[in-house]
Amino acid sequence: MRTRHALVIQEDKIILKILERLANSRSYSCKAITSLNDLDIEDQNTNFDVIISDILFDGIAPLEFVSQVQEVILHKNLVIVSNMGQEKIKKDTMALKGIAGFFEIPFDLDEVEQLIAGY
């Protein structure tokens, strides 16, 4: 069986670590980073099966961040887990192409697990 790759981008280290363990428990090989700056050259060659990312980062608008992730990193599915759960942001983000799910914090880890299990 081929190894599945996951990338978690979260500023909150505790949520980051929990999501990393969650992905590992679902037999993903997982890379966990706190910002896009932590990506290295090798990551550009990886086609991630799933990216679980926040959208709230310093110096960049949420929707812009999503487009940047979609442009820069090769991936198949993008799931958002964010503190920024206002209806408008949620609607705008889900309206973008290629968003597999949006979870606003507080969220149920089981739902994320269920979603990524299928990829």
Add this chain to the structure above:
Amino acid sequence: MEFVDIIIPVLKIGLTILGVLWLSTFISMGYRKNRIRKLKVIEETFADVVSNYLYPNPASPLELLDIQRILRNIGIRESKKGNVQYLINLMIRTQRSILGNNHTKLKTLYSQIPPYRASISKLKKFGWYSKALGIREIYEMNQQQYIQEIIPLRNHKNLYVRREAQIALIVFLGWDSLRFIPYLKKGLTLWQQIKIVEKLYDLYKEPQVGKLRPLYSTKKIFAKQLIMRIIRKYSLESEVDYILAHLHDTNYEVREAAIYCLDSFKVIKKEKVEVIKSLFQKIPSASQQGQLLNYISNNSAVDVEFYMSLLRSSSDDIKLRSAEILWNSGYKEQVQEFYLEQYSNPEVYAG
């Protein structure tokens, strides 16, 4: 004395002060750097512990004793209050971010790793801020074992302490805690009522009307308001009569809450509308009558007789509003007739 003799000691003193300032700045910078590094270690270790607890590695599952040892090794000891407080903040932040099964799992973990009675010891402190913070931490981390210490604080002289204590009772006891409400010695502000209702709704979604009804006999104004807000939040249609009974209460604020809560019941039975209409004239405030009239006109069919009776006997605002409702519902002739009648009546005309 020469100038040099004066300037040299002054310079020496100045340089010494400068030296002391620099030294203290460096020490403080060093301390801060160390402290930040230390807090980072605590955060990372806690992240490791929590993630391994929620999603254990089957090869080496984390035992409770291991967790306690790991936390002790990074400086979570009773003597280091700053570290313990930082850990408590992390614990609360994490628990707030997660729902479902894992939330319950975290609760179990928190009940087993001791924050060394840090929260409960705050209750013994003199300052109100520490007390309120301690209560908040206790209910955020679900340390139900301390409820006996919190109960007496529900009537504390400080507003913030008693607010947090009341919220803690709601969190721990749910609907059962409502029985305290009529016996509170100090009032509940609107803000606190909303907080209580929201907390109850967040944690106990299933309404328990049986626990609410014994409160109905209360005479306290804030308790009446709170009961009505609970009825509104849970949309308890069977309890609408309680709200209706307070539409003509002697207290302005109780009436205001009753009208506000009634407004959220969009579908209401015909006989209830009749009750509201019969109470209409008993409401002493014209502005509140106006609000109720809006509710009646929005939620029931046009009752010509009722509106015509209002035209004849109410304040000017109500008259105008009734005339408007009748006019817009196709009863122009009746309205015209009524106003024409007034011109033929010299007393009204003169008045």
